[in-house]
Structures are given as C-alpha cells and as structure tokens.
Amino acid sequence: xxxxxxxxxxxxxxxxxxxxxxxxxxxxxxxxxxxxxxxxxxxxxxxxxxxxxxxxxxxxxxxxxxxxxxxxxxxxxxxxxxxxxxxxxxxxxxxxxxxxxxxxxxxxxxxxxxxxxxxxxxxxxxxxxxxxxxxxxxxxxxxxxxxxxxxxxxxxxxxxxxxxxxxxxxxxxxxxxxxxxxxxxxxxxxxxxxxxxxxxxxxxxxxxxxxxxxxx
Numbered sequence: 634x635x636x637x638x639x640x641x642x643x644x645x646x647x648x649x650x651x652x653x654x655x656x657x658x659x660x661x662x663x664x665x666x667x668x669x670x671x672x673x674x675x676x677x678x679x680x681x682x683x684x685x686x687x688x689x690x691x692x693x694x695x696x697x698x699x700x701x702x703x704x705x706x707x708x709x710x711x712x713x714x715x716x717x718x719x720x721x722x723x724x725x726x727x728x729x730x731x732x733x734x735x736x737x738x739x740x741x742x743x744x745x746x747x748x749x750x751x752x753x754x755x756x757x758x759x760x761x762x763x764x765x766x767x768x769x770x771x772x773x774x775x776x777x778x779x780x781x782x783x784x785x786x787x788x789x790x791x792x793x794x795x796x797x798x799x800x801x802x803x804x805x806x807x808x809x810x811x812x813x814x815x816x817x818x819x820x821x822x823x824x825x826x827x828x829x830x831x832x833x834x835x836x837x838x839x840x841x842x843x844x845x846x847x848x849x
Contacts, residue, residue, distance in 0.1 A: 634675055634696070645673040649680050657685075665689040678708045688717040691803075695725040698733070702740040720803055 638645045646660040664671045664687060674687060678699045690712040699705050705725075712721045727733050 638673060638675075643673060644670045645675055646671050647675040648685075649677040652680070661685060661687065676708065676711075678704050685711045686714045686716070687711045688714050691719040691721055693721065693723045695723070698725065698727065698737055698740065700736060700740065702744050705740075722801070722803055 635645065635647060646664045648657055648660060652660075660671075660674075663669050664674050667689060674690065676685075678695075678697070693709050693712050695705055695708070709723050712723075725737075727737055
C-alpha cells in the first residue's frame with residue numbers, strides 16, 4: 634500500500650514494528666496537524682493499537698484483521714480519542730469464501746463469549762496459554778479443514794460507483810435529528826437499506842452478525 638500511495642504522489646505516515654519512538658512521535662504530530670499534507674496513516678494493527686492519538690482521522694479501514702478481535706477494536710479506538718469532533722467511519726475489507734472469513738467469524742465469536750464471561754464476572758484466565766492472543770496450531774488446522782456454511786455464500790453482483798458513494802456518504806451523521814426527519818418527510822434523504830450487495834458480509838445472519846457484536 635505504501636508503494637501504491639507513492640505512485641499516486643500522496644504523502645503518507647507509517648508506523649510498524651521497525652519505526653523508532655522518536656519517528657513515531659513526529660509522524661503522529663504531523664498527521665494531527667491540519668495544515669500538513671499528511672492525510673493518510675498506514676499502521677500495523679499491533680504497532681498502532683496502543684498509545685496513539687489520531688483524532689485528525691475520520692475514517693479507519695482495516696485491510697488485514699487480527700486473530701485477536703481486541704487488537705482491531707483498539708486500533709479503531711485510536712480515532713475515537715478525547716478531542717475527536719468528527720464522525721468516524723470504520724470499514725473492514727475481507728475476502729469472501731476464504732480462510733480470512735473464517736478467522737473473522739471466530740474472532741467475533743470470541744467477542745460474544747467475552748461479553749458473556751465479563752457479564753458473569755468470570756475474569757480469571759490461564760496466562761500460560763491464551764486462545765485469544767495467538768492462533769494456535771490446532772486452530773489453524775481447523776480453519777483450513779472447515780467447510781463453508783450456507784451463510785458464508787456471497788451474492789455475486791457488481792457494486793457500482795453510485796453504491797460506493799452511498800456507502801461512503803456520512804451526511805446522515807451531520808446535523809440534528811430534526812433535520813434528517815424533515816429531509817425524509819420531503820423525500821430528500823435517500824437512505825441506503827441494510828441489505829443487498831455488501832451487507833451480507835456484515836450481517837450474515839438475522840440473529841446477530843458482525844455489527845451486532847460490536848454495538849451490543
């Protein structure tokens with residue numbers, strides 16, 4: 634991705650495990666400076682998950698999800714720090730019908746389990762072996778052997794530029810609720826329904842999909 638942005642002539646900040654502490658601080662300061670030309674920040678999930686304040690960001694895109702769902706949540710939180718005044722959109726890109734999709738399903742199952750455990754006060758965990766932090770060998774074998782279920786099937790379709798514009802549109806997050814109700818009454822607001830191309834990835838089942846685990 635760094636090469637891609639370079640080809641496009643875009644200036645980017647980047648933090649991974651090889652970046653020194655002083656360089657990290659300078660890049661964070663440059664990105665949060667609204668007068669600078671740095672409007673894109675490339676972060677590895679674990680290197681950029683803790684101790685970083687990126688309130689200048691209004692969009693977070695996860696290209697490579699972590700086996701531990703908490704790492705992804707902490708990465709999203711870098712944009713939701715004290716001082717954030719803008720609505721923030723979070724997008725997750727994943728390959729359908731792949732091992733990546735199965736890893737995501739396991740990750741969100743862990744989030745559901747965590748909510749249940751915390752709710753019952755069961756906080757004790759064996760620190761010698763944490764099934765949340767690392768992908769164990771038996772888990773990897775199970776993922777490779779796992780068969781696809783009916784809910785993993787994608788609807789093959791073409792997403793137009795207009796569809797993408799509507800998904801990326803955040804005008805519904807601006808203004809007051811009264812303004813939105815008035816627009817709907819006048820037929821001005823064209824709300825994108827939570828179904829159709831793309832949404833089957835986010836909401837695979839009616840009983841509780843990926844979004845419900847993050848917002849519950």
